[in-house]
Amino acid sequence: MTFHTLNELIAEGVRGRYILVRSDLNVPLDGSTVTDDGRIKASLPVLGKLTDAGARVLVTAHLGRPKGAPEEKYSLRPAVARLAELAAFKVSLAQDTVGGSAKELAASLQDGEVLVLENVRFDARETSKDDAERGTFADELVALTGANGAYVDDAFGAVHRKHASVYDVATRLPSYQGDLVHTEVEVLRKLTADTQRPYVVVLGGSKVSDKLAVIDNLIGKADTILVGGGMLFTFLAAEGHSVAGSLLEEDQIPVVQDYLKRAAGAGTEFIVPTDVVVAGKFAADADYETVPADGIEGSSFGAQGIGLDIGPDSAAAFADRIKGAKTVFWNGPMGVFEFEAFSGGTRAVAQALTEVDAFTVVGGGDSAAAVRTLGFADDQFGHISTGGGASLEYLEGKELPGLSVLDR
Numbered sequence: 001m002t003f004h005t006l007n008e009l010i011a012e013g014v015r016g017r018y019i020l021v022r023s024d025l026n027v028p029l030d031g032s033t034v035t036d037d038g039r040i041k042a043s044l045p046v047l048g049k050l051t052d053a054g055a056r057v058l059v060t061a062h063l064g065r066p067k068g069a070p071e072e073k074y075s076l077r078p079a080v081a082r083l084a085e086l087a088a089f090k091v092s093l094a095q096d097t098v099g100g101s102a103k104e105l106a107a108s109l110q111d112g113e114v115l116v117l118e119n120v121r122f123d124a125r126e127t128s129k130d131d132a133e134r135g136t137f138a139d140e141l142v143a144l145t146g147a148n149g150a151y152v153d154d155a156f157g158a159v160h161r162k163h164a165s166v167y168d169v170a171t172r173l174p175s176y177q178g179d180l181v182h183t184e185v186e187v188l189r190k191l192t193a194d195t196q197r198p199y200v201v202v203l204g205g206s207k208v209s210d211k212l213a214v215i216d217n218l219i220g221k222a223d224t225i226l227v228g229g230g231m232l233f234t235f236l237a238a239e240g241h242s243v244a245g246s247l248l249e250e251d252q253i254p255v256v257q258d259y260l261k262r263a264a265g266a267g268t269e270f271i272v273p274t275d276v277v278v279a280g281k282f283a284a285d286a287d288y289e290t291v292p293a294d295g296i297e298g299s300s301f302g303a304q305g306i307g308l309d310i311g312p313d314s315a316a317a318f319a320d321r322i323k324g325a326k327t328v329f330w331n332g333p334m335g336v337f338e339f340e341a342f343s344g345g346t347r348a349v350a351q352a353l354t355e356v357d358a359f360t361v362v363g364g365g366d367s368a369a370a371v372r373t374l375g376f377a378d379d380q381f382g383h384i385s386t387g388g389g390a391s392l393e394y395l396e397g398k399e400l401p402g403l404s405v406l407d408r
């Protein structure tokens, strides 16, 4: 694929033009505090280049998964406040996405300033499966750019989404690839061609069905898949164990059973935890105990028990596997690392990644946040990707709508 680059756009001249930029500002929050500003920092260079060149920049972004209507807890306000603190240019936030506030503030935007539109997912058309419906939203976004607009996709974390602000706007405006997307693709490409073996993939997190879908294509490609986080309970259930009150996607059990069957003949080994940290409730101060993975209901919390981390034996086994690898890709925390008591598995995996002599990539908003909040530095890893699902789907070899739409 070949793309028009941001540098080409700048060379064409952007002074006074409205440039629509899709950024990934989907950062983890604790109330209104941004707990990891990695994605915001990663978005700054492109915005800086455009504002330095005199563009009037309209940023679209999402935060979380609101249900197609405004919801205060998903407002971009905290992310934009952090962006404004870090930026050398003026940044403001519209109260809405394509409504009166967005129109008014866009009209008064000056050269070299940035206006962020409120969460694109506050409008149900953004994520609609219906092309025409998404199209009407894209038309309204594009209308904000006036007569001579252009579009830059810099949201690597969202390139796997066929959403209006990622895909449809690119069919309506001259479109360019942002530097962040470019860099991410260059690094991840190394994981798809001539991958050095053993190739170990570590998967966790809470978006269980999203990540299970990815495994389908890793079977036969990865030598070992270490299963932690929320998805481990669907694996345990697939092996016939009770998981009490833990995160479980029952409809995915047959899918996992199929994976386990296929992996055996395809040279991919799944490693599922043998012990689990089980808590009485989902809280930082919950009582907890470590139990065998096949005995979760036997914990003193009975059917109320919730598995919130992999146990220490499993963490040590995962670390061992990682240390024997030549290539490691990790997406999704091993447990609820936000609570100290359940951060042990994630810490052990992160530590192992910093010690192994291998090409290591960490992908995902929360995974990146986890390594940083647990005290690791970015340069201890080969690459920390801003993309979670996007990096996984890239590795799967899937067509990513946000990339293919930019292909000239």
Ligand SMILES: Nc1ncnc2c1ncn2[C@@H]1O[C@H](COP(=O)(O)OP(=O)(O)OP(=O)(O)O)[C@@H](O)[C@H]1O
Residues within 6 Å of the ligand: 204, 205, 206, 207, 208, 228, 229, 230, 247, 307, 308, 309, 331, 332, 333, 334, 335, 336, 337, 338, 363, 364, 365, 366, 367, 368, 387, 388, 389, 390
């Ligand atoms: N056993 C568990 N039960 C419930 N939640 C869990 C469990 N293990 C991990 N999590 C949660 O998973 C969340 C992160 O999951 P997620 O799938 O979003 O990962 P990610 O790295 O951000 O990837 P992406 O960028 O695709 O979102 C964390 O907030 C963590 O608390």
Ligand SMILES: O=C(O)[C@H](O)COP(=O)(O)O
Residues within 6 Å of the ligand: 024, 026, 064, 065, 157, 158, 161, 364, 365, 387, 388, 389, 390
């Ligand atoms: O967190 C991510 O991976 C990206 O921001 C995409 O978010 P989504 O999975 O809600 O589309």
